[in-house]
Amino acid sequence: MRILIVEDEPTLKAQLGEALQAAGYAVDTADNGVDAHFMGENDPYDAIVLDVGLPRMDGITVLRKWRAAGKTTPVLILTARDGWHEKVTGIDAGADDYLTKPFHMEELLARLRALIRRAGGHASAELGCGPLRLDTRNSRATVDGQALTLTSHEYRVLAYLMHHQDEIISRSDLVEHIYAQDFDRDSNTVEVFIARLRKKLPVDLIETVRGLGYRLRAPQ
Amino acid sequence: MTMTPAAPRKSLRWRLLAGTLLWIAATLLIAGWGLGNLFQQHIESQFHAELKTHLDQLAAQITINGKNRPELAQPLSDPRFNRPYAGIYWQIDDLDNPAADPLRSRSLWDARLTVPGDRPGDGEIHRHRVAGPEGATLGMIERSIHLASPTEDRPRSFRLIVAADERLMDEPAGQFNRALWLALAVLGSGLLIAAAILVVVGLAPLDTLRVALGKVRNGDSQRLDGAFPAEITPLVEEFNSVLAQNADVIARARTHAGNLAHALKTPLSILSNAAHPRDDEFARLVADQVDTARRQIDYHLTRAQVAASHAPGTRCLVAPVIDGLLRAMRNIHAERPLDLKVRAMPDTLAFRGDTQDLQEMFGNLIDNACKWAAQRVEVHACLEGNRLVVTVDDDGRGIDAEQRDTVIRRGVRADESVPGSGLGLSIVDELAQLYEGGLTLSASPLGGLRTMLDLPGISAKTP
Numbered sequence: 236m237r238i239l240i241v242e243d244e245p246t247l248k249a250q251l252g253e254a255l256q257a258a259g260y261a262v263d264t265a266d267n268g269v270d271a272h273f274m275g276e277n278d279p280y281d282a283i284v285l286d287v288g289l290p291r292m293d294g295i296t297v298l299r300k301w302r303a304a305g306k307t308t309p310v311l312i313l314t315a316r317d318g319w320h321e322k323v324t325g326i327d328a329g330a331d332d333y334l335t336k337p338f339h340m341e342e343l344l345a346r347l348r349a350l351i352r353r354a355g356g357h358a359s360a361e362l363g364c365g366p367l368r369l370d371t372r373n374s375r376a377t378v379d380g381q382a383l384t385l386t387s388h389e390y391r392v393l394a395y396l397m398h399h400q401d402e403i404i405s406r407s408d409l410v411e412h413i414y415a416q417d418f419d420r421d422s423n424t425v426e427v428f429i430a431r432l433r434k435k436l437p438v439d440l441i442e443t444v445r446g447l448g449y450r451l452r453a454p455q
Numbered sequence: 456m457t458m459t460p461a462a463p464r465k466s467l468r469w470r471l472l473a474g475t476l477l478w479i480a481a482t483l484l485i486a487g488w489g490l491g492n493l494f495q496q497h498i499e500s501q502f503h504a505e506l507k508t509h510l511d512q513l514a515a516q517i518t519i520n521g522k523n524r525p526e527l528a529q530p531l532s533d534p535r536f537n538r539p540y541a542g543i544y545w546q547i548d549d550l551d552n553p554a555a556d557p558l559r560s561r562s563l564w565d566a567r568l569t570v571p572g573d574r575p576g577d578g579e580i581h582r583h584r585v586a587g588p589e590g591a592t593l594g595m596i597e598r599s600i601h602l603a604s605p606t607e608d609r610p611r612s613f614r615l616i617v618a619a620d621e622r623l624m625d626e627p628a629g630q631f632n633r634a635l636w637l638a639l640a641v642l643g644s645g646l647l648i649a650a651a652i653l654v655v656v657g658l659a660p661l662d663t664l665r666v667a668l669g670k671v672r673n674g675d676s677q678r679l680d681g682a683f684p685a686e687i688t689p690l691v692e693e694f695n696s697v698l699a700q701n702a703d704v705i706a707r708a709r710t711h712a713g714n715l716a717h718a719l720k721t722p723l724s725i726l727s728n729a730a731h732p733r734d735d736e737f738a739r740l741v742a743d744q745v746d747t748a749r750r751q752i753d754y755h756l757t758r759a760q761v762a763a764s765h766a767p768g769t770r771c772l773v774a775p776v777i778d779g780l781l782r783a784m785r786n787i788h789a790e791r792p793l794d795l796k797v798r799a800m801p802d803t804l805a806f807r808g809d810t811q812d813l814q815e816m817f818g819n820l821i822d823n824a825c826k827w828a829a830q831r832v833e834v835h836a837c838l839e840g841n842r843l844v845v846t847v848d849d850d851g852r853g854i855d856a857e858q859r860d861t862v863i864r865r866g867v868r869a870d871e872s873v874p875g876s877g878l879g880l881s882i883v884d885e886l887a888q889l890y891e892g893g894l895t896l897s898a899s900p901l902g903g904l905r906t907m908l909d910l911p912g913i914s915a916k917t918p
Contacts, residue, residue: 244721244725246725247721247724247725247728250725250728250729254728288717314717315716315717315718315719315720315721316713316716316717317716317753318713318757318760318811318814318815319780319783319814319815319817319818319819319822320810320811320814320815321713322783322787322818323779323780323782323783323814323818325783326779326782326783326786326787327779327782327783330786331786331789332786332787332789333783333786333787335720336720336721336723336724337720337723337724337726337727337745337749338724339727339731340728340731349789349790353789
């Protein structure tokens with residue numbers, strides 16, 4: 236799962252980045268509206284945390300441009316402006332949720348998880364696929380109640396597949412969603428992660444669709 | 456709030472009309488009286504001039520016959536002298552023989568003019584007013600004349616008298632006065648009509664102004680619109696600039712408050728995030744203080760951003776505000792299976808005040824209901840008289856009757872810190888009070904809390 240954080244205050248941006256990385260997300264950051272607009276439009280993020288008061292282009296304008304361009308990425312507005320007038324403006328501009336500063340990091344994480352989950356059409360915080368369960372609240376995967384030990388990249392691959400069950404996910408899709416922008420990407424590493432996951436899962440839930448990618452499917 | 460209209464003072468229109476009426480009436484009366492007098496004088500002098508003409512004629516025609524009796528060589532030209540009691544008479548007294556019957560006009564018939572006992576000297580003409588035949592008052596002139604007697608050496612003296620009934624003057628004077636007053640009456644009513652038209656036309660801009668003000672007051676318009684004459688244009692412009700300035704001040708206050716919120720809350724976020732990973736006394740202290748600071752900022756900034764009620768010319772429709780808020784609520788509370796409903800609400804329903812203030816009040820009420828509801832939240836708004844009444848119901852666990860007042864009043868003073876409670880509702884109550892309304896809490900038929908907001912409302916004729 237890859238998240239874009241748009242925040243112009245460097246310390247807060249760093250805190251958000253650390254907290255989201257600790258929660259298992261790949262994180263990119265932008266500190267102005269113009270960069271944010273470009274990144275959000277061109278990279279496939281799973282969610283975006285957007286500040287409203289930004290240099291060069293304000294957050295509401297950025298959001299409107301994304302929505303006008305047809306981007307449906309879930310957006311959470313994180314701002315100090317807490318009037319209902321501003322909340323309604325934000326939601327009407329296309330935001331999916333609105334959180335005001337100061338905030339509790341747990342609440343931000345919970346709301347982000349919920350946004351990503353709802354975007355994938357899942358109602359519950361716990362995703363299941365046969366014997367495999369993934370609790371997005373604490374980033375834990377279990378098989379028949381037994382916890383799996385996963386590296387952060389393995390977790391990201393598994394979480395992305397769990398959110399998009401029964402869909403064919405290309406290798407490049409996976410790369411886009413598990414790595415931050417400045418990471419040295421190598422699509423071969425995806426095969427490595429998939430191989431490791433297959434070893435850790437008791438049954439082969441991950442199916443290779445030749446020439447297209449991978450698909451996570453519950454056993455019939 | 457009840458606004459009983461002040462007893463209407465005497466209108467400008469009536470004052471102007473009554474003043475004009477009095478002035479016209481006084482002027483015309485004086486003019487009529489003066490003209491009447493002038494004409495009367497003119498008639499009188501004509502009357503006397505006529506008498507004098509007759510007297511001169513009499514003097515020219517008088518001769519003396521062989522018996523020393525006066526005779527007229529020719530009768531006087533005015534035919535009235537021959538008609539009995541025609542109102543104009545002459546008479547010649549023989550002063551040397553007072554016992555003799557005087558020579559007199561046929562019009563005198565058997566009457567006789569009696570003259571006061573004076574005797575005018577040579578060439579003198581005396582005027583008198585005497586009683587005449589048939590109760591008339593006569594204007595009379597007399598002179599004496601000496602004629603050489605054919606039989607005697609010394610001349611004989613005669614008194615020539617011409618008299619006329621003063622009533623002869625009345626007829627032309629009466630005719631003149633009738634015509635005069637008729638003319639003055641026509642003039643007067645013409646002036647009055649002109650004055651009335653002037654007042655109506657002249658004061659019409661004031662009516663336009665009154666209508667424009669009413670529109671601003673009702674929120675139909677943001678400024679005084681219309682073409683006004685030069686005399687009141689400065690007033691209208693001044694008023695419009697005050698209105699604009701007012702809106703400007705509010706907008707600036709809001710921008711500053713927003714900037715301040717941003718400037719304070721971002722550091723607070725950083726502080727609380729930095730302290731959070733440490734699970735110790737220090738972290739809890741920071742968390743508590745950050746929370747207190749946040750609530751104080753929220754409270755005071757919300758108050759600073761209030762447009763403060765009675766700025767004239769503001770009005771907003773209720774339905775779009777509620778629709779917008781419900782859209783926002785569905786996103787913000789997306790994790791909870793809420794059933795948000797608006798019960799029948801007229802499209803024309805409007806709030807007499809600022810949109811953002813209304814959003815702030817409704818937002819807090821509906822958000823509060825969404826937080827506590829098990830599943831259902833219902834919003835209802837209607838107009839009762841000139842009040843906008845909005846109720847928000849939820850099916851949560853409600854608030855006990857004895858705690859309801861505290862919930863509204865609590866957590867608002869600087870020295871009080873009641874964590875996480877009341878603030879939203881107390882802000883709503885304060886905002887409502889600025890609009891001379893209020894917030895009441897009661898038990899909802901849905902089982903939870905009912906919040907009822909009472910605000911100044913209006914039905915917008917054009918939605």
